[in-house]
Amino acid sequence: MKFRTIRTLTSQAIKSLKRTTSLTTVLVIVACVLALSVFTLIAVNLTVMGQRMQAGVELRVYLKDDTTEALKNALEKSIRSISGVTKVVYVSKAEALERLGAQLGDENAFFFDDMPNNPLPASFDVSVRRADAASDIADRIRKMQGVDEIRYGPELVRNLVGALRVMWVITGAVAVLVLVGASMIVSNTIKLSVFARRREIEIMRLVGASDVFILFPFVVEGLLMGILGAGIASAIVFVAYWAVSDWVRAAAPFLQIVVDSEWLLRAALGVVAFGAVVGIVGSAMSVRKHLRVQG
Amino acid sequence: MKFRTIRTLTSQAIKSLKRTTSLTTVLVIVACVLALSVFTLIAVNLTVMGQRMQAGVELRVYLKDDTTEALKNALEKSIRSISGVTKVVYVSKAEALERLGAQLGDENAFFFDDMPNNPLPASFDVSVRRADAASDIADRIRKMQGVDEIRYGPELVRNLVGALRVMWVITGAVAVLVLVGASMIVSNTIKLSVFARRREIEIMRLVGASDVFILFPFVVEGLLMGILGAGIASAIVFVAYWAVSDWVRAAAPFLQIVVDSEWLLRAALGVVAFGAVVGIVGSAMSVRKHLRVQG
Amino acid sequence: MYGVTKVYPGDVVALAGVDLSVEKGDFVFIVGQSGAGKSTLLSLIYRGATPTKGQVLVGGRNVIRLKRREVAVFRRKIGVVYQDFKLLPERSVYENVAFALEVIEAPQKEIARKVSAALDMVGLSHKANSLPGQLAGGEQQRVAIARAIVNDPLIVVADEPTGNLDPDTSAGIMALLSDINCRGTTVIMATHNQLIVDRMRKRVVEMENGRVVRDERQGMYCHEV
Amino acid sequence: MYGVTKVYPGDVVALAGVDLSVEKGDFVFIVGQSGAGKSTLLSLIYRGATPTKGQVLVGGRNVIRLKRREVAVFRRKIGVVYQDFKLLPERSVYENVAFALEVIEAPQKEIARKVSAALDMVGLSHKANSLPGQLAGGEQQRVAIARAIVNDPLIVVADEPTGNLDPDTSAGIMALLSDINCRGTTVIMATHNQLIVDRMRKRVVEMENGRVVRDERQGMYCHEV
């Protein structure tokens, strides 16, 4: 095609875009991109939070009181060699007593001062990479020599890990649903608008317009709709996310929401590009299929 | 209109429904209802969970060691009289010691046996109805006579309350977005299908068809589309929710997901009715507007 | 049958001060060049358009003053053959003709009988189940004619009803319209078909640039014969 | 110009074994009753339809064997006036006519010049910016004619091009087609207009029920004169 023709056809596409019928497709794209973005952002944040929380999961391995220094060192070595263990810290009997004092608070601490002998055992604090591996690791450590007993981190953390997993699965399922639904709707909406112009397409073919000539304005329209829809959606998400993350930082600072403006900007551009591709492919396919049927 | 006419027009609506163009609208309705349902279910579950968690928030009010029995009773009474307080339990010095022993575990408990005197203070365990009211209540109690110090429930619970609030707000925002977007898309899709049949409508008017006569098939079509869309969506949600809740019960039993099949069934029927209304109103309004423009 | 009429749709003066009255039972040909305003004049009768100035009276009623609901009822008494046929593309020939009876909620049996009769009259019984898109141009035109006459209207307004018909078929259609006219129906017909107009020797109204320039009882197509 | 042809679309036998050849530069009238198969015959020439049996040769090429891409290129050499006009409803008269030149990617200046000339020839320069829906029936028909002739086609296929035109305008259009024919363009035209056919005295092909029943050089509309 000549450049001039491309210009003519593009201006036709823009003209046709201004008609109300295209609004539906833009809206559908906006809605789909919004839904996808919201779910993606939630999923990303949940993942990051989950990783942080899991990193904090610890096993406390209590040593028998009669453990020798040599045995202790051997034990530390074997624990470190277990895959999935990220950190091993030795807590002596004296340190354990201090820790208990701090736990009980100042007003109770005084009564340890005149303690005849320290009843608390020494321990290893073992950090593990993934919370769900903790119980396997505990089983392996329990069988080692010199180990008296093993305690997990607080129950709640383990529960949270389960809850997060549920959230991820739901988020993933909804994301898949939205993606499938969105592409079906977008392609159907474009099909509908092709259907509304079926006479026009037929006439163009009869006057001797080539497939590319007929396709081009639809593709440009699809491209513009895609960019427009995705652009609007990502602008909304961008602004809303800034506002929400500010608010969250104030309301629940410990959530440590992911905010990296460069990353967000890049994501927004990616979304717009995605919208453009969806628009082009969607409209091209619908019209092409329609042309094929026409023979 | 005569009954016979209604039958004729209805059969026409069904015929027209079978054409591919209606698929878009049904899909849009399915997608919207799905999105709405998922968010509603998440919101309901979060609310119920949140209520349960908040119910567990406690303040521990430590009493001065020299508090008399009379003062203690007066204090208990005043605390009870604060609105928002649901339960007040007295924990004596002896009970406190026992509790600490249980907390520290069996292997450490023995060393309390030969304690010269009990260093732990007596306390009231105060349950409050809403976690966010806890700090206000604490401030009021702190000023009372005989109170030594006040401790909150674990930090994590307070954080969770903040996190839940964030979740609710996000869920609410997304729900509003979905609702607005959905109704815009549905009405636009119907508008588009009316647009595709604009010639047909014009011809009908010229042949002397009344507005009701023209509207009726569209309304029936909208009704059927709405029922179909909402029906498909709520069937998916119903089945999926059963599966998910089973899985959640296995993976994270403490989440205590809301499952009440009767309630769910009623909700599903409500959703279908909602879809029917959306379909009727949406198509009727689009066609009516179109008829008005035609003059 | 109607009074003063003037129309200016957009900036185009389609009718410029037309006065015309048609008696009940008349047979009137409207002739004139392409773009003279014939179709516009006819559309005023069935209220396809409203005049910018002037009044249109049909059967003693002022058409312009009709309310929305009344327009539909009013149109049912007028059978119109549109220049571009205006058939419902997704309904069969039978359904298209039946539609004019369905809007008046006629009994199913009566519909079946009358539609068959009308299709017979225009010679299209064998195409009853075809869609308009599957018909020849002249066949579509005859479907439009059948629809216009099927519910025994008081007035038949026909815009170029023989434009796509061969002389034989045209003669058949004209015989049909004459017949209906004899039974008391007013027929107003815009046409370019010189042979038909000359043969029928009915009233001829000639238009030019939105004005009536000739109005003869028992006229011919051309001015000077 | 084409060989043996037969067509059976659906169960309807529209053409039943038609043999016809047209020389380059001929002027041929196709006449016959409504539904005789004239439009179907014409549609085979511009490959609007393909025959069920038989072959169609245009300019030495077998039309049926054309590939998808070739069909578009092929159609650009044939100017067609469709019975139902087939104008793009959302483009102005000017754009509709220009479209036939845009598909061959002509320079903008040439398009402007040729479109103006074509609209002049059919007498519609003053309506260049109207939409088809705002035109009288005869005006739409003339736009379709302008589009068919604007890119100097090798063959003009015209299906009932004067059905909505008054005798004067029809005569003008026929003069135009004669003129184009004199410059070497083949013209094939289906019509019911007896006056035109009788006056022109060109080749007449009469069809009946999908068969050619008469083929006369310098014929008249009717069988027996």
Ligand SMILES: Nc1ncnc2c1ncn2[C@@H]1O[C@H](COP(=O)(O)OP(=O)(O)OP(=O)(O)O)[C@@H](O)[C@H]1O
């Ligand atoms: N909707 C419209 N908007 C603007 N102008 C219009 C419209 N309809 C018709 N016209 C113009 O009004 C004039 C008269 O049109 P009309 O259709 O009445 O002519 P006509 O006599 O029926 O012609 P024909 O014999 O070709 O059908 C024409 O110039 C036409 O372009």
Ligand SMILES: Nc1ncnc2c1ncn2[C@@H]1O[C@H](COP(=O)(O)OP(=O)(O)OP(=O)(O)O)[C@@H](O)[C@H]1O
């Ligand atoms: N798409 C189609 N599907 C089925 N039948 C068709 C189709 N197109 C035309 N026909 C039938 O083929 C026959 C010939 O049609 P055609 O259009 O060729 O007639 P015609 O000679 O052009 O008539 P007219 O003068 O009325 O335009 C008719 O009986 C018509 O009903």
Ligand SMILES: [Mg+2]
């Ligand atoms: Mg007209």
Ligand SMILES: [Mg+2]
């Ligand atoms: Mg034909």
